[in-house]
Amino acid sequence: MDSVYSVEQVEPGKVRFVVAPASRPLRAISRLIPRAARIGLPQERCFVVSPAGIEIPGGDLIPSTVIHRVVLRNAEAKVRPVTPGSDPAELEAADRSISRGARKAWMLWVEAGRRSTTIVAGMNHATAFAVLSEVCRILGTPID
Numbered sequence: 001m002d003s004v005y006s007v008e009q010v011e012p013g014k015v016r017f018v019v020a021p022a023s024r025p026l027r028a029i030s031r032l033i034p035r036a037a038r039i040g041l042p043q044e045r046c047f048v049v050s051p052a053g054i055e056i057p058g059g060d061l062i063p064s065t066v067i068h069r070v071v072l073r074n075a076e077a078k079v080r081p082v083t084p085g086s087d088p089a090e091l092e093a094a095d096r097s098i099s100r101g102a103r104k105a106w107m108l109w110v111e112a113g114r115r116s117t118t119i120v121a122g123m124n125h126a127t128a129f130a131v132l133s134e135v136c137r138i139l140g141t142p143i144d
Helices: 027-032 088-096 125-139
Strands: 004-011 014-020 045-050 053-055 061-063 067-074 106-112 115-123
Touching: 004 125, 014 115, 014 125, 045 115, 045 125, 053 125, 061 106, 067 125, 106 125, 115 125
Parallel strands: none
Antiparallel strands: 004 014, 014 045, 045 053, 053 061, 067 106, 106 115
């Protein structure tokens, strides 16, 4: 099974994302997800995005004022991070050049303050880029 996501309007300007990762997450992904979140992987991950920031599971809010960038990374493949300004065709080319297992290892990270936080992992490139684009649109981050 490939990764899928859905969006749900919680209230005006606030959107809940529900992401179901690919059926077989990789060890490298598991190392990067907090222990409490990786028990019983794969599982759906929910997070809420609004212009105010990103609410991650557990109720923590990453304010949009401290977010430096939202990035896609791949734990298995040695490819450079993907930002909203990256060309989707470039992402597809990178995805074709990596191993079959690494194709389901895309993660959405948020760099804020002096920390990087994994929001969701275990996605294929199409799902990952779609989630990245939606999150950046809601946050008001310009897509080059």
